[in-house]
Amino acid sequence: MSDATTQAPAEIATLSRPRGAVLLVCxxxxxxxxxxxxxxxxxxHRLPEALVPNFADWLDAIFNFVxxxxxxxxxxxxxxxxxxxFLDVTGNLFYGKRRWPNIGPIPWTAIAAAAAVxxxxxxxxxxxxxxxxxxxxxxxxxxxxxxxxxxxxLVIAAPSAFVIGLSLGIAAWKSPxxxxxxxxxxxxxxxxxxxxxxxxxxxxxxxxxxxxxxxTTIYAIPPMILMTTLGLQKVSPEVVEAGHMSGCTKxxxxxxxxxxxxxxxxxxxVNQVIMLCLAMVVLTAFIGMPGLGxxxxxxxxxxKLGRSFEIGITxxxxxxxxxRMSKAWVAKQPEHFERGTPWWQRHFMLVIGTAAFVFFCIxxxxxxxxxxxxxxxxxxxxxxxxVAIKWFLxxxxxxxxxxxxxxxxxVQILIPFRNFxxxxxxxxxxxxxxxxxxxxxxxxQAITAAIFFSLVALSGWWDRSMITxxxxxxxxxxxxxxxxxxxxxxxxxxKWSKRMLLVCDTAQTFPSFIYLIPAIMLxxxxxxxxxxxxxxxxxxxxxxxxxxGLRTVPLExxxxxxxxxxxxxxxxxxxxxxxxxxxxxxxxxxxIMFAFFMVIIAAFIGTQxxxxxxxxxxxxxxxxxxxxxxxxxxxxxxxxxxxxxxxSSDRKRLLGLGE
Amino acid sequence: MTDSAPVISAKNVWKIFGNDPEGYLKKMPAxxxxxDIRSDGYIxxxxxxxxxxxxxxxxxIMGLSGSGKSTLVRCFSRLHEITGGTIEVEGQDIxxxxxxxxxxxxxxxxxxxxxxxxLLPHRTVLENVAFPLEMRGQDKHERRERALEVxxxxxxxxxxxxxxxxxxxxxxxxxxxARSLAIEPDIWFLDEPFSxxxxxxxxxxxxxxxxxxxxxxxTIVFITHDFDEALxxxxxxxxxxxxxxxxxGTPDQIVLHPATEYVRKFTEEIDKARVVLAGTLAEDGLVxxxxxxxxxxxxxxxxxxxxxxxxxxIPVHKDGALIGAMRRExxxxxLVGADL
Numbered sequence: 001m002s003d004a005t006t007q008a009p010a011e012i013a014t015l016s017r018p019r020g021a022v023l024l025v026c027x028x029x030x031x032x033x034x035x036x037x038x039x040x041x042x043x044x045h046r047l048p049e050a051l052v053p054n055f056a057d058w059l060d061a062i063f064n065f066v067x068x069x070x071x072x073x074x075x076x077x078x079x080x081x082x083x084x085x086f087l088d089v090t091g092n093l094f095y096g097k098r099r100w101p102n103i104g105p106i107p108w109t110a111i112a113a114a115a116a117v118x119x120x121x122x123x124x125x126x127x128x129x130x131x132x133x134x135x136x137x138x139x140x141x142x143x144x145x146x147x148x149x150x151x152x153x154l155v156i157a158a159p160s161a162f163v164i165g166l167s168l169g170i171a172a173w174k175s176p177x178x179x180x181x182x183x184x185x186x187x188x189x190x191x192x193x194x195x196x197x198x199x200x201x202x203x204x205x206x207x208x209x210x211x212x213x214x215x216t217t218i219y220a221i222p223p224m225i226l227m228t229t230l231g232l233q234k235v236s237p238e239v240v241e242a243g244h245m246s247g248c249t250k251x252x253x254x255x256x257x258x259x260x261x262x263x264x265x266x267x268x269x270v271n272q273v274i275m276l277c278l279a280m281v282v283l284t285a286f287i288g289m290p291g292l293g294x295x296x297x298x299x300x301x302x303x304k305l306g307r308s309f310e311i312g313i314t315x316x317x318x319x320x321x322x323x324r325m326s327k328a329w330v331a332k333q334p335e336h337f338e339r340g341t342p343w344w345q346r347h348f349m350l351v352i353g354t355a356a357f358v359f360f361c362i363x364x365x366x367x368x369x370x371x372x373x374x375x376x377x378x379x380x381x382x383x384x385x386x387v388a389i390k391w392f393l394x395x396x397x398x399x400x401x402x403x404x405x406x407x408x409x410x411v412q413i414l415i416p417f418r419n420f421x422x423x424x425x426x427x428x429x430x431x432x433x434x435x436x437x438x439x440x441x442x443x444x445q446a447i448t449a450a451i452f453f454s455l456v457a458l459s460g461w462w463d464r465s466m467i468t469x470x471x472x473x474x475x476x477x478x479x480x481x482x483x484x485x486x487x488x489x490x491x492x493x494x495k496w497s498k499r500m501l502l503v504c505d506t507a508q509t510f511p512s513f514i515y516l517i518p519a520i521m522l523x524x525x526x527x528x529x530x531x532x533x534x535x536x537x538x539x540x541x542x543x544x545x546x547x548x549g550l551r552t553v554p555l556e557x558x559x560x561x562x563x564x565x566x567x568x569x570x571x572x573x574x575x576x577x578x579x580x581x582x583x584x585x586x587x588x589x590x591x592i593m594f595a596f597f598m599v600i601i602a603a604f605i606g607t608q609x610x611x612x613x614x615x616x617x618x619x620x621x622x623x624x625x626x627x628x629x630x631x632x633x634x635x636x637x638x639x640x641x642x643x644x645x646x647x648s649s650d651r652k653r654l655l656g657l658g659e
Numbered sequence: 660m661t662d663s664a665p666v667i668s669a670k671n672v673w674k675i676f677g678n679d680p681e682g683y684l685k686k687m688p689a690x691x692x693x694x695d696i697r698s699d700g701y702i703x704x705x706x707x708x709x710x711x712x713x714x715x716x717x718x719x720i721m722g723l724s725g726s727g728k729s730t731l732v733r734c735f736s737r738l739h740e741i742t743g744g745t746i747e748v749e750g751q752d753i754x755x756x757x758x759x760x761x762x763x764x765x766x767x768x769x770x771x772x773x774x775x776x777x778l779l780p781h782r783t784v785l786e787n788v789a790f791p792l793e794m795r796g797q798d799k800h801e802r803r804e805r806a807l808e809v810x811x812x813x814x815x816x817x818x819x820x821x822x823x824x825x826x827x828x829x830x831x832x833x834x835x836x837a838r839s840l841a842i843e844p845d846i847w848f849l850d851e852p853f854s855x856x857x858x859x860x861x862x863x864x865x866x867x868x869x870x871x872x873x874x875x876x877x878t879i880v881f882i883t884h885d886f887d888e889a890l891x892x893x894x895x896x897x898x899x900x901x902x903x904x905x906x907x908g909t910p911d912q913i914v915l916h917p918a919t920e921y922v923r924k925f926t927e928e929i930d931k932a933r934v935v936l937a938g939t940l941a942e943d944g945l946v947x948x949x950x951x952x953x954x955x956x957x958x959x960x961x962x963x964x965x966x967x968x969x970x971x972x973i974p975v976h977k978d979g980a981l982i983g984a985m986r987r988e989x990x991x992x993x994l995v996g997a998d999l
Binding site for chain 1: 723733736738762763765766769770771773774775776777778779780781782790791793794795819820822824826835838839842848981
């Protein structure tokens with residue numbers, strides 16, 4: 001084929017795409033104008049109630065059929081029993097629940113010591129002190145028992161998610177057909193708001209720790225599957241051939257060649273499993289799971305900010321410790337010992353760790369304080385901090401500025417924007433989103449966008465969906481306004497980039513719930529607190545990917561720009577930003593995904609969107625409605641996800657940057 | 660090469676990549692070129708190759724990247740399933756083997772060395788070398804003994820407990836070689852084993868390899884894209900292009916009588932005097948006088964004699980028996996690089 005013929009269709013496609021998008025936008029504006037002049041028939045503004053299919057009832061019927069008639073409930077109740085047994089064991093060990101084997105609780109000093117030794121083994125003194133500090137803090141502020149309630153579920157949920165994810169990952173890698181079926185399910189699962197996980201978990205696995213553990217496990221599975229498949233696909237063909245030539249059977253090949261060679265990716269998966277489990281296990285407070293999350297929820301509900309803050313610190317410390325330790329495990333490479341090294345020397349750390357553990361267990365028999373720190377001995381400063389925070393918020397200029405922001409941003413920007421979004425006719429919004437998808441992604445993305453948003457319209461929850469969308473868009477726009485300059489400034493020097501990336505990495509390990517604390521502290525229970533919490537949550541990936549994109553612009557290109565006499569500004573605008581844009585788009589996409597996630601949690605503060613409705617369904621058994629609401633969020637998030645990622649990968653290929 | 664039956668015998672072997680290679684090969688008209696096949700949407704990895712390897716022989720397959728040499732060697736060990744033709748290893752059609760029999764064949768008879776080593780990163784040198792023994796279920800003590808023996812053979816004593824990433828490239832390839840030798844294979848495949856190493860180490864490894872081969876005398880299929888390497892090591896060389904064998908013969912045959920234009924271009928830069936041996940130039944009927952020279956001496960090594968001698972024909976002997984005489988003029992022509 002000659003060059004001319006291959007070029008021509010591509011050119012037509014790129015030419016017609018923006019034109020198509022403009023056309024769609026024009027129609028949307030026309031419809032909106034009609035609406036404002038009052039000429040638009042009401043049926044075109046909002047879908048008439050009568051036309052909304054009753055998805056919720058249909059889904060309910062299906063669920064009931066599966067649950068009762070197919071006997072799924074019997075199966076899950078049986079699984080619940082097993083799970084309950086395991087949770088009882090860990091419950092006993094960690095916080096002394098009165099169940100078999102009746103030996104707990106393990107003294108806090110023993111756990112702290114063992115964690116410190118493990119930390120030293122994985123990452124030297126720094127990691128050891130981080131691990132020790134986390135557990136000592138938790139014990140000293142008197143949160144040991146609730147923290148261990150959380151941990152007792154985590155140690156069941158994370159391994160389960162690991163095993164299930166690994167098995168499914170292997171299956172997906174073995175069978176392409178299974179993989180094709182699994183992929184879309186996974187992407188929906190990853191965008192589904194967590195409230196949607198919670199209700200089915202409650203219905204099938206009883207309220208409390210069992211449902212919490214199940215929801216946590218399911219939530220953490222998808223990345224494990226993806227990382228496993230990725231790791232197995234990346235194993236070098238030569239290593240596999242070496243396995244074949246060594247006479248491996250299929251099973252030997254998997255066990256001795258594939259899995260060990262994919263170690264890094266699998267361990268990265270483990271890290272993600274642990275972090276997602278922690279994030280989710282805190283959120284299961286909404287379905288009555290006791291532990292740190294429940295306590296935090298209660299404290300924030302009664303506006304005890306000092307105590308909330310303390311619990312927040314505990315959660316953050318736990319998150320950072322677990323994250324750093326599992327990451328250190330990923331990076332840890334085997335070291336050799338000289339031949340003839342005795343056993344105890346090869347496993348020196350294991351010996352020390354066990355010794356420390358046993359030592360403190362014995363000590364705790366004699367000293368009450370080493371075993372448990374009661375309420376009265378704890379060093380909690382909750383009350384004092386409450387006073388301090390309230391004093392700080394009452395300082396004249398702090399009060400004035402938060403007040404101003406509340407008033408100005410809310411009245412001048414947010415509310416008008418929201419009202420505008422609500423005033424646009426449904427078809428116009430669908431057209432606008434389709435135009436966006438067509439312009440960035442292409443025809444396929446446009447069709448998907450149109451279908452997805454039409455489904456949202458058909459669900460009958462259009463107005464609430466628009467409020468959700470409004471929160472997301474305004475928070476992400478604000479995050480961009482703040483985050484991009486910060487990132488661009490930081491990217492100018494190696495040192496600051498590193499610092500900023502460290503901050504972002506750390507912030508990303510915090511369970512999302514944490515971000516509500518400063519928002520409520522500063523702005524109280526208002527719309528702007530919602531936006532603020534989404535804003536800081538979404539800013540993290542935005543800053544991170546922008547710095548990454550700018551820092552990975554090839555050095556020769558920058559040097560070439562400098563030799564062409566570009567000023568710093570010219571270099572940034574004409575060279576660095578265009579090259580960094582595809583990577584930045586990935587960050588932008590993640591910011592939107594995070595925002596969709598956060599906006600649902602923020603329902604706790606009190607919003608009028610889908611999240612609020614979702615949270616309401618948790619109280620009942622409205623599985624159908626819960627599902628419809630969840631899918632609405634998922635469909636909106638997926639539309640953006642598909643479009644932006646398509647653009648990013650297209651653009652990368654065009655610039656020859658590779659994946 | 661006393662055993663007359665070839666160890667590996669490939670007849671009209673085809674390996675085609677694509678959607679339905681078998682169906683395509685059946686329907687394909689004879690005489691399709693590599694490019695024709697590509698325009699049909701298929702890639703001919705190996706194209707109608709017939710080749711034999713005798714016992715104890717070292718066959719070097721050489722060609723540029725993408726010429727199909729790696730594919731061909733993977734057909735010999737059935738890492739690739741061939742599309743057409745037959746491959747017999749020690750008289751047995753390997754395509755007819757069941758999976759179990761194939762694994763058995765690899766566990767007993769075949770060893771392979773890879774370009775980027777293919778070591779298992781989580782195992783020590785000792786465990787890597789013992790891996791094939793472990794796979795066939797040998798007991799721990801025995802396989803340790805054997806592994807230590809081979810590690811010593813390749814000169815890695817004292818590094819048994821190291822992990823691959825703690826070793827240099829040359830050392831890693833020694834581990835690869837040791838692993839492929841652990842099961843005492845009859846047939847040894849080496850897929851560009853030294854290409855990933857830097858030139859100095861490469862030379863050292865080649866010497867090491869020649870030493871091992873003198874010790875073990877295996878049947879070897881060696882792949883390289885480096886003609887100098889091929890000339891140093893080979894009993895016979897097969898030159899491949901676009902999946903087909905262009906020419907197969909001894910090094911001096913290839914240098915003196917290139918079969919195709921492609922081979923001629925390939926050999927153009929070669930210093931022929933180092934490759935061509937006195938035995939090749941000896942003419943049967945010709946009679947020379949004076950002291951005979953050895954048939955195995957290269958023209959290059961005879962340079963001084965050729966220049967100083969005044970005889971027109973110099974007798975050549977092989978293992979003590981005269982096999983003819985070499986014209987001094989021809990040899991001088993090769994020495995100074997004149998066209999033959």
